[in-house]
Amino acid sequence: MKLLRYGAPGIEKLGALDAKGNIRDLSLLVPDLTPEWLAPERLQALAAIDLDKMPLIDPGVRLGVPVAGVRQFMAIGLNYREHAREAGLDIPKEPIVFSKAITCLSGPNDDIILPQDSVQTDWEVELGLVIGTLARQVSEDDALQHVAGYCLANDLSERDWQTQRNGQWTKGKSFDSFGPIGPWLVTTDELADPQNLAMELKVNDQVRQHSNTADMIFSVAKIVSYLSQFMTLLPGDVVITGTPAGVGMGMKPQQYLKKGDVVTLRIDGLGVQTQRVV
Ligand code: ZN
Numbered sequence: 001m002k003l004l005r006y007g008a009p010g011i012e013k014l015g016a017l018d019a020k021g022n023i024r025d026l027s028l029l030v031p032d033l034t035p036e037w038l039a040p041e042r043l044q045a046l047a048a049i050d051l052d053k054m055p056l057i058d059p060g061v062r063l064g065v066p067v068a069g070v071r072q073f074m075a076i077g078l079n080y081r082e083h084a085r086e087a088g089l090d091i092p093k094e095p096i097v098f099s100k101a102i103t104c105l106s107g108p109n110d111d112i113i114l115p116q117d118s119v120q121t122d123w124e125v126e127l128g129l130v131i132g133t134l135a136r137q138v139s140e141d142d143a144l145q146h147v148a149g150y151c152l153a154n155d156l157s158e159r160d161w162q163t164q165r166n167g168q169w170t171k172g173k174s175f176d177s178f179g180p181i182g183p184w185l186v187t188t189d190e191l192a193d194p195q196n197l198a199m200e201l202k203v204n205d206q207v208r209q210h211s212n213t214a215d216m217i218f219s220v221a222k223i224v225s226y227l228s229q230f231m232t233l234l235p236g237d238v239v240i241t242g243t244p245a246g247v248g249m250g251m252k253p254q255q256y257l258k259k260g261d262v263v264t265l266r267i268d269g270l271g272v273q274t275q276r277v278v
Contacts (some may be wrong), residue, residue, distance in 0.1 A: 001016060001043070001149075001187045001190065002184035002187075002190070002271075003015075003033055003046065003066055003072025003185045004016065004064055004185070005064040005067075006023060006057055006063055006064065006069065006266075007059045007061065007064065008062065009107070012032070012068070013025065013027035013031065013032065014026045014027050014032050015057055016051055017184055018051040023059060023061065024055065024057065025055040026046070026056050028097040029049065029054075030046065032068045033068055034068050034069050034186070035067070035068075035069050035234065035236030036235065038130065038148040039133060040132065043148065043187055043189075045230045045267065047187070047189065051154075059225045062110075062264055063108055063182055064107045065106070065182060066182045066184055067185070067236050067238070068259065069236050070102050070236050071234050071236060071237060072099070072233070072234060072238075073102050073104070073237070073239075074097065074227060074231075074233075074236045074238070074239045075097070076097060076174065076223055077097070077169065078092050078217075079217050079218055079223075079243075080211060080213075080215050080216060080243065080244040081215070081217060081242055081251070082211075083242070083243055083245045083246075086250030087247075087249065087250060091217065092217065093224070094225050095218045097226075097227065098168060098173060100155070100178065100240075101173075101174035103176060104156075104174050105176070105238070106180050106181075106183060107181075107278075108181065108182035108183040109180075109183075109275060110177060110180060110274045111191045111276050111277070111278045112156060112177050112178075112180075112277045113175070114277060116197060118158050119256060120146070120158055120160045120248075120249070120256050121156060121158050121257045122159055122247050122249050123156070123201055123247060123263055124154060124155035124156070124201075125155075125209050125265040125267070126143060126150045126153045126154070126240040126243050127152075127194060127197065127213050127220070127237070127267060127270075128181055128234065129151075129239050129240075129241065130147070130148045130150075130237070130238055130242045131146055131235055131238075132146060132147060132148030132149070132235055133146050134146070134231070134232060135228040136232045138221055138225055138234075139225055140219075140221045140225040141221075143223075143224035144188065144194075144224070147184065147188055147220070147224060148185065148187060148188065148235070149186050149188055149190075149191070150185070150191050150194055150267065150270060151181065151270060152181070152265065152270040153181050154201075154273060154275065155173065155178075155240050156173075156178035156180075157173040157178070159248075159249050160172070160254075183271040184270070185274065186269060192268055195220065197213040197267050197270070198211075198268045199211055199212065199244065200266050200267075201246065201263065202265070203262070204261055204262045208247070208248070209245065209246035209247070209265075210244075210246065211245065213267075216241065216242065218242075220241060223239060223241055227239065257277045259277055260277060260278060262274065262275070
C-alpha cells in the first residue's frame, strides 16, 4: 500500500495511490494517518479498502508528510562507507545518531527555504522508515516487525551550523523545510527488503548521488534495534538511515544549494521528490 496525505499544509487528508498511480481519497473512511493507524491490524483494514471505488483526486495536488502526528525524528550519520570517506571521517564502529526537529518536516515537493545567511546548505538522499508499533529494547531479529513502512527523505543540512558551531549536528539539520518526507509511505507488505533499493539525487539535472541501500554499514533492522536500546520509539516516529557519497560538502570545490536550484531525488519503489530552492 502507498499511503499519502494531500492538501494544504496543516489540513492534509488521507489518500492512497492505486495500482494505476492515481490518487484516491480515503478521508471519508479515515480522516488522517495518525500514529494509531500505523498498527498492523489498522493497516490491514486500510489495505482491505477497494481503492477503485474511492474518489479520484487531482494528480497535481500538494502532498504533505505521509504520516501525521510525528513525535520524534531521528537520523543516522555516516552510514555509507564512501560518504564517511568524502566527509574525511572514520567509518563509525557504532551508529552515529542525531535528531532533527519535527518542525523541519515538510512535504516531498515543498520548497527548500535557505536559512538566512546560509552559504552551506547541502542535500542528502536517504531511506526513511516510519515506526508502526512501540519499540523498546527490541532485538535485530524482531526490529522490522515494528516498522510500518518506508519513505523517501532528503536530509537537508546546513554544514556551517552542523560542523562549525560546536556540539550536536541537530543545529544544522533542523531549519524549517529541511525534512522533506514522501511522497508516500510504502507499507512493509509492499516492500519486504529495504536493503536493495537503488537511490539517486540530482541537482539541476546533474547526478550527484547514486547508490543502493545495500551499501549501508548498519542495516535498517540494526538501526531500529540500536535506537530502541536507549530510547523508546513510538508509532509515527520517523527515522532516516544515512546518505551515500556525493553530497556538496564532499565535492572539490565544495558546492552548495543556491536560490533557483532544483533538487530531484528518488529511491526504487518509494517515488520521487522535486524541490525548488528559495
Ligand atoms: Zn543524513
